[in-house]
Amino acid sequence: xxxKNKKYQARTLKKVLKYIQAYRIFLILSLMFAVxxxxxxxxxxVLTGQVIDHILAPGQVDFPVIGELLWKMGVIIxxxxxxxxxxNVCNNKITYEVVQDVRREAFARIQVLPLKFIDGHSHGExxxxxxxxxDQFADGLLMGFSQLFTGVITILGTLLFMVSINLKxxxxxxxVTPVSLFVAAFIARRTxxxxxxxxxxxxxxxxxxxxxxxxxxxxxAFSKEEDVLQKFDEINQRLEKASLNATFFSSLTNPGxxxxxxxxxxxxxxxxxxxxxxxxxxxxVGQLSCFLSYANQYTKPFNEISGVVTxxxxxxxxxxxxFALIEEEPQITEPENVKILTDVRGNVTLSNxxxxxxxxxxxxxxxNLKVRPGQRVAIVGPTGCGKxxxxxxxxxxxxxxxxxxxxxxxxxxEVTRRSLRESYGMVLQETxxxxxxxxxxxxxxxxxxxxxxxxxxxxxxxxxSFIKRLPQGxxxxxxxxxxxxxxxxxxxxxxxxxxLCLPPMLILDEATSSIDTRTEMKIQNAFATMMRGRTxxxxxxxxxxxxxxxxxxxxKDGHIIEQGSHEELLLEKGFYFExxxxxxxx
Numbered sequence: 001x002x003x004k005n006k007k008y009q010a011r012t013l014k015k016v017l018k019y020i021q022a023y024r025i026f027l028i029l030s031l032m033f034a035v036x037x038x039x040x041x042x043x044x045x046v047l048t049g050q051v052i053d054h055i056l057a058p059g060q061v062d063f064p065v066i067g068e069l070l071w072k073m074g075v076i077i078x079x080x081x082x083x084x085x086x087x088n089v090c091n092n093k094i095t096y097e098v099v100q101d102v103r104r105e106a107f108a109r110i111q112v113l114p115l116k117f118i119d120g121h122s123h124g125e126x127x128x129x130x131x132x133x134x135d136q137f138a139d140g141l142l143m144g145f146s147q148l149f150t151g152v153i154t155i156l157g158t159l160l161f162m163v164s165i166n167l168k169x170x171x172x173x174x175x176v177t178p179v180s181l182f183v184a185a186f187i188a189r190r191t192x193x194x195x196x197x198x199x200x201x202x203x204x205x206x207x208x209x210x211x212x213x214x215x216x217x218x219x220x221a222f223s224k225e226e227d228v229l230q231k232f233d234e235i236n237q238r239l240e241k242a243s244l245n246a247t248f249f250s251s252l253t254n255p256g257x258x259x260x261x262x263x264x265x266x267x268x269x270x271x272x273x274x275x276x277x278x279x280x281x282x283x284x285v286g287q288l289s290c291f292l293s294y295a296n297q298y299t300k301p302f303n304e305i306s307g308v309v310t311x312x313x314x315x316x317x318x319x320x321x322x323f324a325l326i327e328e329e330p331q332i333t334e335p336e337n338v339k340i341l342t343d344v345r346g347n348v349t350l351s352n353x354x355x356x357x358x359x360x361x362x363x364x365x366x367x368n369l370k371v372r373p374g375q376r377v378a379i380v381g382p383t384g385c386g387k388x389x390x391x392x393x394x395x396x397x398x399x400x401x402x403x404x405x406x407x408x409x410x411x412x413x414e415v416t417r418r419s420l421r422e423s424y425g426m427v428l429q430e431t432x433x434x435x436x437x438x439x440x441x442x443x444x445x446x447x448x449x450x451x452x453x454x455x456x457x458x459x460x461x462x463x464x465s466f467i468k469r470l471p472q473g474x475x476x477x478x479x480x481x482x483x484x485x486x487x488x489x490x491x492x493x494x495x496x497x498x499x500l501c502l503p504p505m506l507i508l509d510e511a512t513s514s515i516d517t518r519t520e521m522k523i524q525n526a527f528a529t530m531m532r533g534r535t536x537x538x539x540x541x542x543x544x545x546x547x548x549x550x551x552x553x554x555x556k557d558g559h560i561i562e563q564g565s566h567e568e569l570l571l572e573k574g575f576y577f578e579x580x581x582x583x584x585x586x
Contacts, residue, residue, distance in 0.1 A: 012316045012319050012320045012323060013316060015319070015323050016098075016141070016316075016319060019098045019101055019102065020094060020098060022097075022101070023093065023094045023097055023098070026090045026093050026094050027090075027094060029086075029090045030087050030090035030091055030094070030149060031149060031153075033083045033084070033086045033087035033090065034083075034087050034149045034150045034153050035153055035157075036079070036080075036083040037080050037083040037084045037087060037150060038150060038153045038154045038157045039157060040076045040077070040079050040080035040083065041080050041154070041297070042154070042157050042158060042161050042294070042297065043076055044073055044076060044077065044080075045161075045289075045290045045293035045294055045297075046161070046290055047069050047072060047073050047076075048073075048289065048290060048293065049284075049287055049289050049290030050069055051066050051069050051070070052289050054066050054069075087149075087150070091142060092142065094141075095138055095141045095142040096138065098141065099134055099137070099138045099141075102134055102137070102319075102322060102326070103130060103134055105326050106129070106130050106134070106322055106325055106326050107130060109325060109326050109328060109330065110126065110130075110325075112330040112331055113328055113330060113331065114329075114330070114331040114332075114398075115392070115397045115398060116357070116398065117328060122203075122204075122207035122210075122211070123207070123210060123211075124203075124206045124207030124208065124209060124210030124211060125203040125204065125206065125207040126325070127206060127210060128202060128203035128206035128207065129203060129321050129322050129325050130322070130325075132202060132203075132206065132318075133199055133203070133318035133319075133321050133322050134318070134322055136199070136314055136315060136318040137315045137318045137319045137322065138315075139311065139314075139315065140311040140312050140313075140314055140315020140316070140318075141315055143311045143312075144311070144312055144315070147301075150301070151301030152301070154297060154298070154300070154301045155298060155301050158294050158297050158298040159173075159174070159298070161294055162291065162294050162295075162298070165287055165290065165291060165294075166272075166275070166287070166291065168271075168275075169268060169271050169272055169275065169291060172264075172267045172268060172271050173264055173267070173268060173295060173298060191246060191249050191250045191313045194242065194245050194246035194249060194250075195246050195250075195313050195314040195316075195317035195318075196317040196320065196321075197242045197246075198239070198242040198243050198246045198314075198317070199314075199317050199318050199321055200321070201235065201238050201239040201242050202239060203321070204235055205232075205235045205236065205239055208228075208231065208232060208235060209232075212228055212232075246314070250313065250314075264295060264298070265292070265295050265296060268291060268292060268295040269292060269295075272288045272291050272292065273288065275288075332399060332413075334416055334417065335414070338414060338415060338416050339410060339414060339415045339416070339419075340415065340416055340419045341407060341408065341410060341415040341416070341419035341420055341423055342419070343408070344407065344408055344423040344503075344504045344505065345373040345408065345504060345535075346371070346372070346373035346374060346375070346504055346505050346534060346535030347371070347372065347373055347406075347407065347408050347409065347535075348369075348370075348371040348394070348405070348406070348407055348505070348535060349369070349370050349371070349405070349406045349409075350367055350368060350369040350370075350390075350393075350403070350404075350405050350406075351368060351403055351404050351405075351406070352366055352367075352368060352402070352403035352404075353366075353367040353368070353393065353400050353402075353403035353404070353405065354366065354367075354400065354401045354402045354403055355367075355389065355393060355398065355400050355401050356401065357389075357398075362558065363386050363389060363558045364386050364389060364390070364393075364558040365558050365559060366403075366559075367386075367390075367403070367558070367559070367560065368560075369553070369560070371535055371537075371551075372535075373533075373535055374532075374533050374534065374535060375535055375536075375550045375551060376531055376535075376536045376538060376548070376549045376550045376551070377535075377536065377537050377538065377549065377550065377551045377552075377553060378538045378539075378540060378546035378549035378551070378552045378553065379537065379538070379539050379540075379552075379553045379555060380539075380540060380541070380543065380546065380552060380553070380554055380555070380576070380579065381554055381555035381556055382556065385555040385556050385557060385558065386555055386557075386558045387509075387539045387555060388509060388539060390537075390539075390555075391426075391507055391509055391537065391539060393405060394424070394507065394537065395420070395421060395424060395426065395507070396412050396413075396417055396420055396421070399413060407420065407423065422503065423503055423504055423505055424503055424505045424506070424507055425445075425498035425501055425502065425503040425505070425506045425507070426498065426506075426507040426508075426509070427491075427494050427495050427498050427506075427507070427508050427509070428494070428509045428510070429509055429510035431481070431482065431487070431490040431491050431493070431494045432481065432494070433478060433480075433481055433482040433485075433490055433493060433494070434480070435477075435478070435479055435480045435483075436477065436478070437472075437474065437475050437476060437477055437478070438467055438470070438473075438474045438475070438476050438478065438493065439454060439474040439475060441478070441493060441497065442454055442457065442458065442474075442493065442496055442497050442500055443500070444497060445497055445498070445500065445501040446500050446501050449500055453500060454474070454500065457496045457497075457499040457500035458474075458496045460496070460499050460526045460529070460530070461492050461493075461495040461496035461499050461523065461526060462492060462523060462526070463489070463492040463493055463495070463496045466489055466492070488516065492523075495523065495526075498530075499526070499530055502530065502534075503534075504534055504535065505534060505535045505536070505537075506530065506531060506534055506535070506536040506537070507536075507537045507539075508527070508536065508537070508538045508539065508540075509539040510539060510540060510541065528548070543579060543580050546566070547566045548566075549565070549566070550565065551563065551564070551565070552564060552565065552566060552569055552576065554569065554574075554575055554576045554579075556575065561574075561575055562574050562575055562576050
């Protein structure tokens with residue numbers, strides 16, 4: 001387990017360094033300013049020691065020299081402050097540029113991930129990776145730049161200054177140092193897996209919160225508040241335990257190194273005092289004061305670095321999760337010689353199609369269908385028989401396991417997804433609207449649409465009347481997924497959006513399920529006009545809406561068990577006849 005964690009850490013750190021490499025100029029500047037900061041800070045104890053040595057006895061103080069030294073100290077302190085400020089500017093630039101790049105890549109990867117991945121992962125957990133985990137990663141990275149560089153340079157610089165003053169006392173410091181390093185490394189190695197567990201549990205909690213907020217009406221309708229609270233408490237307790245373990249064990253680093261550092265300071269004080277008391281002017285009181293200041297500054301970075309190591313453990317654990325998302329296999333890329341689907345009239349052929357979401361659960365098997373231009377194809381059947389799956393395959397949201405789907409004689413895997421999807425207009429039972437104005441939502445599929453075209457499409461979809469009643473009409477801003485609009489109003493907007501584009505093929509998946517009966521009758525007339533001359537695929541549970549279809553496909557367990565017109569299927573008195581009578585029998 002330890003070897004595995006170490007391997008993960010090394011691999012993740014290597015990826016982080018690749019991102020930082022793009023901003024190496026700021027990294028170099030940061031190091032330069034860190035050197036200036038440390039050098040100026042370490043030179044101040046030398047001047048302090050000289051000031052002490054020029055205070056000989058009461059009434060014997062060399063004020064001119066002391067005044068000059070104090071003026072020099074003031075200039076150096078200002079220089080150190082300015083260099084530290086510039087170093088922090090560079091560190092912030094590196095950190096937040098890297099975070100911006102990571103978030104951009106993560107969001108871009110989500111856009112090209114197959115729907116299979118999105119459907120198989122909690123949306124809240126994915127949000128947690130892109131938001132919370134990247135924030136934690138940024139905090140650790142910023143602390144690493146701010147304290148790790150200056151800490152290491154301070155240690156090296158302090159050693160050089162101490163060696164220049166007295167080599168023997170410096171050896172006392174160097175001999176005890178490895179103990180502090182061992183304590184920090186020992187604890188750090190054991191905290192990485194704890195921070196990984198903390199990040200994963202936090203993602204699980206975010207997922208639950210996201211799910212409950214989106215479905216609060218359902219939770220309250222079924223009086224599941226107590227069950228949800230219990231589930232949240234259970235996850236919250238696990239997060240508390242994981243966080244406490246990670247924080248407790250990582251916090252042992254600082255007191256452990258502080259204890260070792262106190263030993264260093266004590267050793268320097270004792271040995272230095274003995275040297276100063278031996279007389280001969282070899283080691284003065286001012287030099288002892290300077291050396292004690294250096295011993296304190298030498299040990300201080302070990303405390304800071306131990307804290308940085310803890311934060312870096314957390315940062316690397318979070319980075320591992322976000323990099324796992326970035327490196328997830330995207331949907332099948334389009335070949336270089338991919339074609340653009342043009343002159344689409346509506347010829348669609350499905351040949352020997354096999355597909356299943358999970359390998360051990362068969363769904364679509366040996367599915368064959370040939371649709372001519374302008375035909376209206378209705379797909380009916382019980383829940384789970386594969387109706388919506390056919391739509392997903394036609395739009396290439398999923399690729400077939402075997403067989404082929406062709407549009408105008410072209411295999412849809414050999415044409416661009418964009419040109420394929422532009423050939424379809426789709427209205428689903430689940431509506432989707434973005435935050436923005438009504439007009440922006442209608443123009444989504446046709447950004448250059450004129451005002452006249454927008455009004456015509458809205459009127460055809462019977463959405464114009466309710467839009468005009470909104471506070472700002474077509475300029476009314478709606479929230480995410482329609483905001484306060486009713487489900488029926490949102491569906492009317494989606495229908496209007498398709499009517500504005502009028503592509504050569506249509507997919508209507510329970511397109512009028514949330515609309516009142518009176519409006520539905522009007523919409524059906526509008527659909528009839530819209531579908532004239534266009535190949536249409538209609539998924540419906542209400543069989544009254546598909547009686548005018550040219551072909552009705554009756555599906556069961558992934559197979560077409562009956563096929564024909566409404567009248568033909570009723571005469572067969574098969575499965576469709578039973579479905580129809582179950583809805584209309586008195």
